[in-house]
Amino acid sequence: MADTPGAGGLTVGQVSARLDVTVRALHHWDEIGLARPSLRTAAGYRLYTPADLERLHRVVVYRELGLGLDRIRVVLDDPAEDVPAALRAQRARIAERIDRLQRLGAGLDRMIDAHERGPLLTAEQQAAVFGPGWDPDGPARARRRYGDTPQWRQYAERSASRTPEEWQAVADAVAELDRALGEAMDAGVTPGSPEADHLAERHREVFASYFPLTRQMQVCLARMYEADPGYAAHYDGIRPGLARWFRRVVDAAARAQGIDPSTATWCESP
Structure with a gap:
């Protein structure tokens, strides 16, 4: 009224x-x-x-x-x-809020960049961390292929806060795993053995640096390692036949957990 x-x-x-x-x-x-x-x-x-x-x-x-x-x-x-003192105190609070909002804005910018391009590293940093054979266009291709998936979002969330030193630790862990896989194959480690199952679990732990990897998803990933020419070339470059051997290792580890590799799908829950 x-x-x-x-x-x-x-x-x-x-x-x-x-x-x-x-x-x-x-x-x-x-x-x-x-x-x-x-x-x-x-x-x-x-x-x-x-x-x-x-x-x-x-x-x-x-x-x-x-x-x-x-x-x-x-x-x-x-x-x-004391009104000036009260206003100075308010100005200090506002300055703190502005600083917090600026940091929030910077964090949002990093998250946006990570969702759009993956690792927040320059081309020089990528080469230093991942080696001269690293393809800087790889993350962009991965985004075009997987950008709508929950795993890409998880990957971006990790990438947004990861420093070059932390990326180096991830790259070192991957390289050490590749070395261990090659040595295990040379030593005649049999898929389904405790040693092989340990390597399969270690692969999941290392891969968690990118996004959580269920055993079903790992089966699908190992299948791609063998079938995709790029991945197969990487693993077979470590040891001839390593891609196929590692798929058998993952399949055997999955069976031990009651998973049929022939029916495993990427979207299965843990």
């Missing part, structure tokens, strides 16, 4: 329009005694005098500076209040 104008003051509606403050806020300030109208009409409508309007204007100014209503009351009513 609109307030009816009255002689000697402005109604709540008129003050609301003049100060760009909601009627609800004016009613609240009246109820808590922060800015009460001095007059009432015969019908009981609030009327604000010029002095009331001046106090309301001061309330609005300090509220826009971020002070809480209780603090505004002290600033307006306590003669002993």
